[in-house]
Amino acid sequence: MDYRRTYVRDLFNLAPGTEASAYGWVKTRRDSKGISFIQLSDGSCFKDLQVIVNDGVIAPDTLKQITTGACVRFDGKIVESPAAGQAVEFEAAGVELYGAADPAIYPLQKKGASFEYLRDIAHLRVRGNTFGAVYRIRNRAAFATHSFFQKRGFHYINTPIITASDAEGAGAMFAVSTLLEAHESKEPGKPTFHLKSADPSEDFFGKPAYLTVSGQLEAETLAMGMTNVYTFGPTFRAENSSTSRHLAEFWMIEPEMAFCDLAGDMNLAEEFLKEVIGDIIDNCGDDLAFFNQRIEPQLLETLNHVVSSPFERLTYTEAIKLLEQGGEKFEYPVSWGVDLQSEHERWLTEVKIGRPIILTDYPKEIKAFYMRANEDGKTVRAMDVLAPRIGEIIGGSQREERLDVLEARITELGLPLEPYWWYLDLRRFGSAPHAGFGLGFERLLLYVTGMKNIRDVIPYHRTPGHAEF
Ligand code: 4AD
Ligand code: MG
Numbered sequence: 413m414d415y416r417r418t419y420v421r422d423l424f425n426l427a428p429g430t431e432a433s434a435y436g437w438v439k440t441r442r443d444s445k446g447i448s449f450i451q452l453s454d455g456s457c458f459k460d461l462q463v464i465v466n467d468g469v470i471a472p473d474t475l476k477q478i479t480t481g482a483c484v485r486f487d488g489k490i491v492e493s494p495a496a497g498q499a500v501e502f503e504a505a506g507v508e509l510y511g512a513a514d515p516a517i518y519p520l521q522k523k524g525a526s527f528e529y530l531r532d533i534a535h536l537r538v539r540g541n542t543f544g545a546v547y548r549i550r551n552r553a554a555f556a557t558h559s560f561f562q563k564r565g566f567h568y569i570n571t572p573i574i575t576a577s578d579a580e581g582a583g584a585m586f587a588v589s590t591l592l593e594a595h596e597s598k599e600p601g602k603p604t605f606h607l608k609s610a611d612p613s614e615d616f617f618g619k620p621a622y623l624t625v626s627g628q629l630e631a632e633t634l635a636m637g638m639t640n641v642y643t644f645g646p647t648f649r650a651e652n653s654s655t656s657r658h659l660a661e662f663w664m665i666e667p668e669m670a671f672c673d674l675a676g677d678m679n680l681a682e683e684f685l686k687e688v689i690g691d692i693i694d695n696c697g698d699d700l701a702f703f704n705q706r707i708e709p710q711l712l713e714t715l716n717h718v719v720s721s722p723f724e725r726l727t728y729t730e731a732i733k734l735l736e737q738g739g740e741k742f743e744y745p746v747s748w749g750v751d752l753q754s755e756h757e758r759w760l761t762e763v764k765i766g767r768p769i770i771l772t773d774y775p776k777e778i779k780a781f782y783m784r785a786n787e788d789g790k791t792v793r794a795m796d797v798l799a800p801r802i803g804e805i806i807g808g809s810q811r812e813e814r815l816d817v818l819e820a821r822i823t824e825l826g827l828p829l830e831p832y833w834w835y836l837d838l839r840r841f842g843s844a845p846h847a848g849f850g851l852g853f854e855r856l857l858l859y860v861t862g863m864k865n866i867r868d869v870i871p872y873h874r875t876p877g878h879a880e881f
Pocket of ligand 2: 806
């Protein structure tokens with residue numbers, strides 16, 4: 413057996429009469445007089461292969477075991493299909509049953525199972541229509557991301573996952589420590605923790621260390637020597653928020669550009685979203701058609717609209733005025749200085765403007781320490797891209813490149829200067845204007861697929877109370 417194979421998606425392109433083998437998992441089997449119809453999928457494309465098994469071709473004992481979830485290889489040939497909606501089907505001449513799936517206990521046979529239920533069997537849900545489509549789009553979006561940056565001369569770099577500095581200064585970090593030991597307790601299956609030492613200098617790294625919340629700070633160091641770089645990796649946030657848009661472990665794409673200001677940053681963000689979405693429209697047609705039909709009725713229209721129309725650009729101050737004058741009752745009242753809630757972001761993008769918005773120049777109090785201060789002393793050169801249905805999809809900024817201003821800001825926020833010594837060195841030696849942003853990969857996937865819960869666009873979600881699989 414070799415990894416090289418004819419995928420189901422390739423079988424559809426073979427001329428009728430061609431002999432081939434079809435590998436995959438059975439979606440359904442339907443028997444009628446003298447013939448069985450089997451829908452087979454190997455995940456290579458949205459469409460299932462229809463396999464025809466004529467009476468007597470397969471031993472009845474074997475055929476009986478070819479039920480939903482079974483893994484098989486059919487040998488046979490491609491034939492023209494009399495059925496509507498498909499050009500060809502597969503006529504079996506023989507079968508090898510790799511693994512049966514007992515219908516009495518196979519968990520994935522209920523049609524129309526809820527997404528909540530499928531989350532509990534996330535190791536099997538990939539075999540259904542929805543999750544195959546989600547993961548194929550996820551794959552294509554990752555490929556399109558690399559291709560977007562590579563075409564523009566950005567270098568792909570990897571930043572540490574374990575770090576001693578809080579990149580956002582927000583403190584929502586998971587500690588990484590070997591001082592904590594899990595012990596079996598008297599109650600079986602209920603381990604207890606034991607702290608070997610409370611002294612961080614005795615810990616693995618000799619000081620407190622955490623899972624990173626963002627690769628930005630290290631990406632900045634690389635941009636200050638390689639000009640344009642990007643990261644694409646996992647990030648971690650210990651925020652205790654169980655919303656449909658938050659994960660404790662998510663993937664972030666973070667470009668960082670030397671010799672670039674906020675305007676250039678916004679241009680890159682807009683170009684990026686348009687190109688990646690356009691690529692998915694061009695290359696994942698069957699999967700998108702499914703989401704459009706079953707998940708989000710306006711999906712294709714919205715995506716095409718996003719690709720073809722310019723994003724609205726507003727300052728935070730302008731947005732607050734629109735919100736105040738809009739006559740809408742919000743759960744969280746709006747006034748200058750408040751952080752925008754998802755209801756505000758959605759009203760702006762969905763009701764007021766009707767397409768993605770880039771909001772800039774937020775009050776410094778609600779943004780991270782590294783953003784470049786504006787001359788007004790009140791706002792910083794931040795930009796968030798807000799999308800209908802999703803709210804914030806990208807967060808970015810021009811960075812503070814002036815040493816004295818940055819040091820003063822860190823101190824003003826009550827953060828220690830020491831862990832940032834190397835970050836401050838960038839401003840001490842050969843500083844330059846620079847900017848970048850972070851795009852939450854799963855937020856992008858929510859937007860492109862129309863799926864409603866972020867837990868359903870990543871194979872295995874990590875959220876408060878959940879680290880299964
Ligand atoms: O706005 P954030 O916090 O920005 C940063 O981390 C910057 N360091 C990025 C940079 O400038 N290089 O996060 C960026 C994006 C958000 O816009 C959102 O799409 C996503 O990351 N995000 C999350 N996605 C899923 N679950 C969470 N808990 C998320 N928190 C942020
Ligand atoms: Mg943000």
